[in-house]
Structure formats: structure tokens, C-alpha cells
Amino acid sequence: MCTSLIYRDLAGRPYFGRTLELTVELPYQVVYLPNSVAFSSQSEDHPALAYTARFAFICVAIPARVPTPEAPIGLTELKALEGLNDQGLTFSLLSYRRRAAARARSRRRARSCRPPTSAAGRSHSSQRSPR
Numbered sequence: 115m116c117t118s119l120i121y122r123d124l125a126g127r128p129y130f131g132r133t134l135e136l137t138v139e140l141p142y143q144v145v146y147l148p149n150s151v152a153f154s155s156q157s158e159d160h161p162a163l164a165y166t167a168r169f170a171f172i173c174v175a176i177p178a179r180v181p182t183p184e185a186p187i188g189l190t191e192l193k194a195l196e197g198l199n200d201q202g203l204t205f206s207l208l209s210y211r212r213r214a215a216a217r218a219r220s221r222r223r224a225r226s227c228r229p230p231t232s233a234a235g236r237s238h239s240s241q242r243s244p245r
Contacts, residue, residue: 116132116133116134116135116206116207116208117132117133117208118130118131118132118133118206118208119131119132130204132196132206132208134196140176141176141177142174142175142176142195143174143175143176143177143192144172144173144174144175145172145173145174145175145189145192145194146170146171146172147167147170147171147172147173147189147192147194148167148170149167149168149169149170149200150166150167151166151167151189151190152164152165152166152167152190153165153166153167153190154190155193167199169199169200169201169203170199170200171194171197171198171199171200172197172198173194173195173196173197173198174194174195174196174197175192175193175194175195176192176193176195177191177192177193178191178192178193179191194207195207
């Protein structure tokens with residue numbers, strides 16, 4: 115799970131930090147991307163989103179496919195995960211779909227295993243029996 119933090123100093127300047135705790139090793143690359151680079155991004159069950167970078171940025175990226183000697187990775191085939199543009203805007207990918215889905219299922223299961231709640235707001239197992 116990844117976490118991000120933003121702190122401000124006494125002058126109000128923001129400082130951004132984050133953790134990157136992944137369970138797999140991926141082929142990360144640090145990449146500089148100039149302005150006017152065209153990108154396309156698509157996720158399952160959604161149409162592709164096409165956009166052009168207005169500002170240059172530096173980022174941590176991974177290839178969208180496995181490169182081969184015949185077909186090396188191009189700039190538009192990189193997926194940016196974390197970065198900073200030349201205007202100071204930063205971004206981070208903090209959500210992992212499979213992990214989030216598994217976590218949601220786990221929470222639903224945990225809720226279904228709790229003892230029923232009485233009208234007084236206490237679970238039946240915590241109510242005292244009459245003496």
C-alpha cells in the first residue's frame with residue numbers, strides 16, 4: 115500500500131512525500147518527457163483517453179508492454195506513475211485496482227461475520243444475560 119503526505123512550512127510552502135511499498139519488482143525508469151508529447155491511456159471497460167502534455171515533466175514510469183530488440187519502447191508507451199512537471203505540479207499513482215478489490219471483498223466478509231447489532235447499538239454477544 116502506498117501513502118502520501120503533504121507538509122507546509124511556516125511560509126506555507128508545500129512539501130510532498132510518499133512511500134512506495136510494492137510486492138513485485140517492476141522495470142521502473144526515470145524519464146524526462148518534453149511538452150507536446152501525445153499520450154493515450156486506457157483501462158478495462160473504458161474508452162481510451164487521448165491527451166497532450168502542456169508542460170514538460172520528469173517521472174517514474176513503467177513500459178506498457180514488454181520491449182523487444184525489433185520494437186523498443188517509445189515515449190508514448192510509458193505509463194507515468196509518479197512525477198513533477200516544470201510548473202511544480204506533482205502527481206502520484208496511489209491506487210492499485212486488484213489490491214483495492216481484494217481489500218473491499220475482505221471488508222465485506224469481515225462485516226458479514228460480525229454478530230448482529232441490537233436496537234440499543236450493542237452486539238448481541240456483548241449484552242449481559244439476566245441474573
